[in-house]
Amino acid sequence: MAGLDLKDLRKNYGTVEVIKGVDLSIDHGEFVVFVGPSGCGKSTLLRMIAGLEEITGGELWIGDRLCNTVEPRDRGIAMVFQNYALYPHMTVYDNVGFGLKLAKTPKAERDRRIREAARILQMEHLLQRKPSQLSGGQRQRVAIGRAIVRQPEVFLFDEPLSNLDAALRVETRMEIAKLHQDLGTTMVYVTHDQVEAMTLADKIVVLDRGVVQQVGSPIELYQRPANLFVAGFIGSPKMxxxxxxxxxxxxxxxxxxxxxxxxxxxxxxxxxxxxxxxxxxxxxxxxxxxxxxxxxxxxxxxxxxxxxxxxxxxxxxxxxxxxxxxxxxxxxxxxxxxxxxxxxxxxxxxxxxxxxxxxx
Amino acid sequence: MSKAGPIVGGIAAIVISALVFLVPFAFIILTAFKDRAQAAALDFTWPASFNLWTNLVEVVTTRNWMLVTAFINSTILTVSSVTLLVVFAAMVGFILARRKSRWNPLVEFLILAGLMIPPAVVPTIWLMQGLGLFGKLHGLVLIEVAYNLPFSIILYRAFIATIPRELDEAAIIDGARPLDVFFRVILPLLWPVTVTNIVVQSVGIFNDFTNPLYYLPGNQNATVQLTLYNFQSQFNTSYNLLFTNILLITIPPLIVFLFFNRQIVAGMTAGAVKG
Amino acid sequence: MTALTVTESATRKGHPAGARRRSPYPAWFFLPAAIIYGVLFLAPTFASLYFSLTRWTLFNSVFIGLENFVQFFREPFLVQGLVNTVIYAVITSGLKVMLGMLLALLLTSNIIARGYLRSVVFFPVLVSTVGVGITFTVLMHPTQGMINEGLALLGIDGPGWLTDPRLALISVALVDVWKGVGLATVIYIAGLVAIPKDYYEAARIDGATRWQNFWYVTLPLSRPATATVIILSFIGGLRTFDLIWAMTRGGPGFASDTVASVIYKQYQAGFYGLSTAGNVVLFVLIAVLVVPLTMFLNRKQGHE
Missing domain, CATH: 2.40.50.140 (Nucleic acid-binding proteins)
Structure with a gap:
């Protein structure tokens, strides 16, 4: 059972402050979407949770562990990248199983979990292919499969749909929603697309210039924006x-x-x-x-x-x-x-x- | 007329190129087939009798099978130097491309310096003697690595910059430690440049004459280039044997050329343009 | 220092042990390369600066100031080595640029047997320099050599390519060009192929002749390739040793000695200090000639 607690989280690059003290509490099983214009710090914040960016100040709690300096592999997270980041030289099977192999999971157990993930994502027939032989949607599915086998407490998604065409985006969006229902784990999702945010989120976090503008359910944000930025950002056409x-x-x-x-x-x-x-x-x-x-x-x-x-x-x-x-x-x-x-x-x-x- | 141009020009080019570039090789081959008396005339003529096999046997067995020893030494030298070069240069290229640090300008400077500055020979010998590396094959291996690192690093760095960083990050999240990221994710992806590196560097090191001459004196660990150089004085009157030797040591590069022509050209031009 | 403070404050707050995370790109990846390069290349280079100022037997050295350098610039045969080195570098790089460009133009046109021609021109690059040197020494034999026999058929009395002191250096340089022009050609081919077709089409619409095409489009746009060929072959020319050693050993007399062959000769003779001074001279020569040349060629390139 793992929620997330961000306490006054900060990130500087030299003298430039890109995350200016974020306080946020995410419950176990919640689907939280970080949304904001490009450069607002949403991806940086996600990467800080993942452990890909150093945390300059504040505290990051995953479950009841303080994770500021914990290695990414020990944080109980899995991440899906915008450009999929599949290992081109490995088959789908090896891509999905790479993390387990590194963790020296016994072969039988590894095989069971890879096939289980493939079954959930209906990609059993793709297991022996290389990433270059897959369509964009299939690659995204493999990337998600790679996250699932890690059995993470928290899933992190970094703009996972932005490389897909419009029709596939809607379809994959629904699959992610279903995945959340089935697995019931905490998910943190970054996007600049407010439709994705509105449709997927239990809770939306609107960010601008490294500051949280508002946290709330999609309808709350739509009906009761806290400030001009949120009012202008959520809703289409704009308020x-x-x-x-x-x-x-x-x-x-x-x-x-x-x-x-x-x-x-x-x-x-x-x-x-x-x-x-x-x-x-x-x-x-x-x-x-x-x-x-x-x-x-x-x-x-x-x-x-x-x-x-x-x-x-x-x-x-x-x-x-x-x-x-x-x-x-x-x-x-x-x-x-x-x-x-x-x-x-x-x-x-x-x-x-x-x-x-x-x-x- | 517009059609005749390329054909006439082409035929002229073929004739001239054959005269300039092929005749010397033909001369090597013909002389290697001749007997001693005919070879001594240094003529571009058809062999009166075919003696390639006798010539080969004599070249190979002379001076207590020295050429065989030399081929073994050259093979060890080439294979080990290139192996170390590939791994160490890829490691440097990887960090250089991925990590922005204040050391980078210094490293870049050292790479350029390594491409330009001629090695200081006698101080190197002095130092190698101190380290017990002088006149040793493994010492020469390290020398070849040191001198050829800059070129290999340049080849690798340019290529690594085109590999998306998300792959490293995905691997890190999957639990990979730095060595896993490098050896299991990055190095396999570098295969095309690695082939280029292997081919270009092995041709260069196999053909290297100067460094073995300085750092590997003595007959028992001569390389093929040194052996040829020594045969030059020994076979002063046996041109058939001298050219059989030349023919023999031209075969490895020829094989590489036939199979990896494209990688060699790509590597040499890429490295050159970036350097 | 900073890392230490972080660790301390982290432990105080009850952070997990091993506070600061290590970079996924550790600096120790530089280490194997750095040690080999540092010990076997950098250290001797620095050491040479000192030993060039000594009389040196490898076991002990006596500081003699600039005496080695004075000798280097006073002894006529050493001075000739210096001059020869520059002549050799200029001839080889000049010819490689011109012939390389010419061959590249030929080999990118729609000539027949292009693949064959490219291979034939490039193959000598891969062949043993010593082998090439020995072969051409035989071909250039003044009386029996094939080159002079061929010239005799045309009624020309061929010179003593390697025996005539005025010709020896140039003959070796020509063989160097024979062996190295293939590399210049492939570099030029890469440069020419990279020029967008649009420029030629625009020039054609403007009514440019083939000569104008070459002069105003090809030549300026292949400048990066030119810079590369010049710098590469110039450095190679200044450092050259193996071909000269295989063909003339610096002879006849000192007619074809270069700094690199002088370094070897002095080393063989046991004048280690003088040999090392030769190294420093070569190093300075390269720095003095190549650095301004590189800057000049690159400035022009940035101008476009």
Whole structure:
């Protein structure tokens, strides 16, 4: 039984700090996804857990062991790499069994475990092939097989799907989800693809510039992003962020408006807010609907008709672009004037430091 | 006309190249077949009688089968030097390509220095005498390794840089220690350059004359190149035997050339361009 | 020091033993190579700097300052060795560049029997230098040698290639070119093949003649190969010993002596200090000529 505990974990390259104190607790059996833009430190953090990067500061606990200086082979982890990293000169059988061979596992036991992994991944027929004779999807499967035979307490995945084509990616994603269900082990998964994050994760960790921005379930992150970064990163198309000004604060009701936005009252945590403050109103493209009494008016600038929904890009008087996703197929003319409204309960306010003012 | 050009040019090139490059080899072969009297004329003529076998027997058995000893010595020298070169150069190339450290510029400098600087002969002899390596075959093996390391390292480093680092990391996670990573994962993957290295270095070391001359005096451990050099004065009047000897020591490189032509050319050009 | 502190603080906090993890790329991998190279190459090189300043019997040495070097630059036959070395290097590398380029152009064109020609040109590279030397000594025999007999058929009275003091060095250099031009050719072939076809097509659209093609496209774009051939054959030429020793032993007289053959002769004669001074001279000669040459050739290359 092994969860993970990261306590103020830090990583410097010389004077450059790339991981700036990460605190994170992962329960046994949880599927955790690290997500963020490239260069945010998500892969570095994963490699620190794996033991491929030295830990500069803080503590890494795997289960009840402090693992800062433990060799990778002794951490009870297995890792799947982005480019598979299969040994080109070994057959699939030897690739999967390499770790066991190094650990001097008896031959019979080794053979049993290799075949067991092959059965789970339905690749028994591939065992005698060399990696060069495999397709991308099959290689990924072997890489996962190599991880399974180690019977790790924690699986680590470093962007495992990004070298696969779109169709195969969806398929393999589902297989990984099933693998997690079957094995029930802790899995840590790094990706820059938010769809992968949303579909696979029990818990998403959003990282930016070496700092954890938010930790939560996929729906929490979608509905209640903690700050502007998460709001902009999770959800597709991105959440609209409209600059506005506070007109009045009445208890937990904040009234805001701007050139693009008629007066709107939103429930929010209002401490410290006062009339005249700049504020950002966030509203998801899906929350906007045409409404003659709506509080946003603009001109249709671009229409993408997808059949089941229609993406409309609207130009507001202040120049801010607004993305709207409408249900069904709508025939809109370019330049046409459009009035949109939204349920204030689905909008969020962000103060000047970018922190979400969620209602308590 | 546009078709005739390459053909006429080609025929001219074949004739000229044959004259310049093949006639000397033909001369070696013809002379090796002749008897002593005909060979002494140094002519480019057909052998009056075919004496290759008698010539061979005489060359091989002369001076108490010295040529056989020499072939054995040259084989030991070549095989052991190349083996050590391959392993040690690959190890250096591996660390040099993988680990960025402040020692790297120094190592790179030493590699270039090794390619350029002529070895200091007498101090080397003095040092080898002190270490008990002078005049010993294993001493010469170490000399060949020392002098040829830079070239081999350059060949290896360039190739290792193209092997993805994730392979090392996958092996580390699989529980491989540094020696496992190197010998079980990296070294097998280096096989193409290793072949190049083996071929290029073994031809060079087998043909080496200068270093055996300096560091391996004495008849009982002569190499084939030294033997040929010594026969030059001994067989001054028996050109048939001298050229039989030349023919014999040209055979190993010829075999290598026939089988590994491509690797030799690739290795020599790659090493040269990078060096 | 740092590692020690880490270990201490780690143990205090109750970290597992053996705190700092070892690198997967340990520096001791350098060790076998470093020891062999250091002991058998570097150490003698440094030692030579001292012993070149001594009168030396291998058992004891007497410091005599720069006397060996003075002798090296005063004795006419030693000075001639120095001059010969430079002449030899210039002739061989110059001819190898020109002939190598020419042969490479020929062997990358659509000529017939290309594979055969490449093999024939390259094979001498792999043959024993001593064997080549002996063979050509016979071929260059002034009266019976095949070369002069061939020339006689054309009505030409061939010279004493290796017996004429004015010719001996050049004759050996020509044999060196015969043996080594194959390597220059394959290096050039690699360089020529790497030139993208687009340049030739663009030049053709611009209406370039074959000569212009060569002058403005091939020559500048094969500059890296040229640099390699020049530097490689120049260093080889300066260090050359085996071919000269197999063919003339520096003779007639001292006519074809080079620094490398002088080093060997002085060693044989037991003048170990002088021999080592010759080594230092050769080392300095290479450094003085090759380092600026390399920088010059590489600067031009970076200019493109």
């Amino acid at each position: 609209n962020l409209l600059p506005a000004t506070v007109d009045a604060v009445e208890g937990d009701i904040v009234r805001v408006s701007s050139r693009d936005l008629a007066a709107t009252a939103i429930r929010a945590r209002s401490d410290g807010l006062k009339k005249g403050d700049s504020i950002t109103l966030g509203v998801r493209p899906h929350a906007l609907v045409p409404n003659q009494n709506g509080n946003v008016v603009g001109q249709v600038a671009l229409v993408e008709r997808l059949g089941n929904e229609t993406n409309v890009s609207v130009r507001l008087p202040g120049g801010t672009p607004l993305m709207v996703v409408l249900d069904g197929d709508r025939a809109l003319r370019l330049g046409e004037s459009i009035i949109l409204g939204f349920d204030p309960a689905q909008a969020l306010l962000f103060d000047q430091s970018g922190v979400a003012r969620e209602p308590l």
